[in-house]
Amino acid sequence: MTGFENFAFSFLNMKVMAQYLPQIAQGFVLTVWLAVLIVVAGLASGLALALVRSFGIRPLNWLIIFVVDLFRALPPLVIIVLLFFGLPAAGLGLSGFAATWLSLTLVLMAFSEEIFWAGLTSVHKGQWEASRSTGLTFTQTLRHVVVPQALRITIPPLTNRTIAITKGTALGSVVGVSEILGASQSAMSFSANPSPLMLGAIAYLVLFIPVVAFGRWVESRFAWKR
Amino acid sequence: MDDFVQAFLNLDIISQASPILWRGLWQTLLLAVMVVPLGLIGGVILALLSTAPLRWVRILAAGWVDLFRAIPPLVLLVFLYAGLPFAGLDVGAWGAVAIGFFLNTGAYYGEVLRAGIDSVPRGQTEAARSTGLSQAQTLAFVVLPQAVRNVMPDLISNTVEVVKLTSIASVVALPELLFQARQAQNVTYNASPIVAAAVAYFLLLWPLVRLMSRLENKAMAGRG
Amino acid sequence: MRNAHSSPPIVQAHGLWKRFGALTVLKGVDLEVAEKQLVFIIGPSGSGKSTLLRCLNRLETPDDGAITIDGINLLSPKTDINKARQRIGMVFQSFNLYPHMTARQNVTLALRKVLGRGKEEADIAARHALDRVGLGERMDHFPAQLSGGQQQRVAIARAIALEPRVMLFDEPTSALDPELVGGVLSVMRELRESGMTMVVVSHEMAFARAAADTVIFMADGEKLEEGPPAQIFEQPQHERTRSFIRQIDRH
Structure with a gap:
């Protein structure tokens, strides 16, 4: 040859x-599913925490800041491993899928x-x-005046961060989730050939290149002068 | 409560495991000291290509950056570690980590630095060139120092991400902190070593995270 | 009186054309500047005067024409443009000081990196240049700690420290508050008296009347009129020159 x-x-x-x-296609579906659940739960809980923080209740805010710092400082893989291998000891077994979802959701939330x-x-x-001064309440002001303006400023960094964290779904392979990487790795060991891994890489590109391109577009669309 | 302490904060087990945890922490620091400069070198190269005068060079550089931002770093690492040997190229765990981080973090640093270079006004380059500085000298002494300063918060935040990302080296059996913690957990059937590792990561990175959120808040307030 | 005609002009530009896409900014402009002369270029915005000036430092490359400065063919590919630029100082409307460097470092950067001077030698030259613009006391200030007028004077020091043969000024006072203009103009006047060859694009008509040897009026990419200040300001030949000067004088 x-x-x-x-x-x-x-x-x-x-x-x-x-x-x-077929195996890797199933992994693809699982990755998309996992990613969507992370994005929805992560962004919703992140926004909720930010809104709670805006009420300015001291001890509560300290708690929020600590939780946020914690999940910004810890590597996602460490959180996944901790939840997956650690929680059973507390009588709370989580599936690999659930551990990965919860970990990345907490990270995105932070x-x-x-x-x-x-x-x-x-x-x-x-x-x-x-x-x-026009008589709107605190919550009305938040909802109709502040949040819409804040969103505009937050969209570019939020998009980039969300993309980076969603790519973390590949970490699920470490705790036995058969998402794209997990599926291709087991296929690779069965076939003793790395072609499934190539296929997996291609699957990731198909999934994420449009998302990355979208992020680039958002960044230029909402670009501000520094 | 006792059960919880036994399972997660078992000091006996942590002290038993401490020698290998320290070794792991040391390897993690070594890894960080290796991959951060590697990523920065890749990033500077990509940023320069992304701001090159030739259009097709800029497009190629942007494509390269997007490619490695789209592939999860763990996929890249597994490919380099487990896939390349099939092509007769065995780079080992350290080699795979070095190449993988060069490609992945290089793309991220490259994007940050490109934004930095774009943020330096054109007049700066013109003034420098008008005094006879060459293009390379202008970049090195006038443009890059300002570019780096302008995107310092993003550079710090990216560096924190890189240090966190070193934990995926555990997947290719590189004996860094997470790998050692999992070894200890396997032997003792107790999660405390992993908790200890998590605490170590947190203590290591918390100051940078605090600094980051201060800088970010300041930068955003400036834009509002 | 200067002997403007005894030696060949130090700046010779002939038939300069410059297009930006569909827009033609220079339409065959000629310019000659004799040694130790001050040539002053006026004209409405969009007349091409700044582009002409930028061509003289090859910050813009003309599409057609020839430029020779101090015997060097500026447009030849064989010319080491970085070396040539040492002899052609440039001052910008927006100062363009390096914000991450002190006044002294702004001045010494090219001295050290282009001329290869040692640190002490460069520092001495910088002190001398900054003294000349009256800012010797502000050597270690950063641009953000200086007023606009002071920044522009540092920018002039940055250029003259390289001992150029020609100085180009691109609207050096347009970005300044009125009360800061005088300081910059007096530095320029001092330069002229020391025998520097200068090409100035500006709207400071009083300065032109007092200091220029030749005034050029440009409009629509062409040189419409050229002559001593008295002639251009008192007896302009061209209708467009007349109306431009009337407008400026009203301010």
């Missing part, structure tokens, strides 16, 4: 790819809380005063 044939046999082996395509909070505080005090 020539060098290229050799390479093609190892990395682009159509026969092996065809054989394991990062998005920080971004939402920075967005809320960036809205000028005069906006609050103007709105309250």
Whole structure:
């Protein structure tokens, strides 16, 4: 075999790819599903925490800041491993899927809380005063005046952070989740051929290249002058 | 409560495991000291290509950056570690980590630094060139120092992410902190070593996280 | 009186054309500046005067034409442009001081990196240049700690420290508050008296009347009129020159 044939046999082996395509397609669906659940729960809880923080209740805010710092400082894989291997000892067994989902949700919650909070505080005090002076309540001001302005500022960093954390779904393979990487790794060991891994990498590109391109578009669309 | 302490904060087990946890922490620090400069070098190269005068060079650089921002770093690492040997290229765990981080973190640093270079006004380059500085000198002494300063919060935040990301090296059996903690947990059937590792990561990175959120809040307030 | 005609002009530009896309900014402009002369260029915005000036430092490359400065063919690919630029100082409307460096460092950067001077030698030259613009006391201030007028004077020091043969000024006072203009103009006047060859694009008509040897009026990418200040300001030949000067004088 020539060098290229050799390479093609190892990395682009159509026969092996065809054989394991269904498995990896299932992994693809699982990854998408996991990602959607993380994004929805992570962003919702992050926004909720930021709103609670805006009420300015001291001890509560300290708690929020601590939780946010904690999940910004801990590597996601450490959290996943801790929840998966640690919780059973407390009589609380989590599946690999649940452990991965919960970990990445907490991480996204922490990062998005920080971004939402920075967005809320960036809205000028005069906006609050103007709105309250027309008789709107605190919550009405928040909802109709402050949040819409804050969103605009937060969207680019939020998009980038969300993409980065969603890519963390691949970490689920470490705790036995058969998402794309998990599925391709087991296929690779069954077939003794790395073509499934190539297929997995391609699957990730199909999934994330549009998302990354979208992030780039958002960044230029909402670009601000530094 | 006792059960909880036994399971998660068992000091006996942590002290038993402490020698290998310390070794793991040391490896993690070593890893960080290796991969952060590697990523920065890759990032500077990509940022320069992303701001090159030739259009097709800029497009290629942007494509490269997007490619490695789209592939999860763990996938890249597994490919380099477990896939490449099939092509007769065995780079080992350290080699796989070095190449993988160069490609992945290089793309992220590259994007941050590109934004920094874009933020330096054109007049700066013109003034420098008008005094006879070459293009390379202008970049090195006038543009890059300002670019780095302008995106300092993003650089710090990216560096925190890189240090956190070193934990995936445990997957390719590189004996860093998480790997050692899991070894200890396997032997003792107790989660305390992992909790200890988590505490170590937290103590290591918390100051940077605090600094980051201060800088971010300040930057955003400036834009509002 | 200067002997403007005894030696060949130090700046010779002929038939300069410059297009930006569909827009033609320079339409075959000629310019000659004799040694130790001050040539003053006026004209409405969009007349191409700034582009002409930027061509003289090759910050813009003309599409057609020839530029020779101090015997160096500026447009030849064989010319080491970085070396040539040492002899051509440039001052910008927006100062363009390096914000991360002190006044002294702003001045010494090119001395050290382009001329290869040692640190002490460069520091001495910087002190001398900053003294000349009256800012020797502010050597270690950062640009943000200086007023606009002081920043522009540091920018002039940055250029003259390289001992250029020609100085180009691109609207050096347009970005300044009125009360800060005088300081910059007096530095320029001192430069002229010391025999510096200067090309100035500006709206400071009083300065032009007092200090210029030649005034050029440009409009729509062409040189419409050229002559001594008295002639241009008192007896302009061209209708467009007349109306431009009337407008400026009203301010």
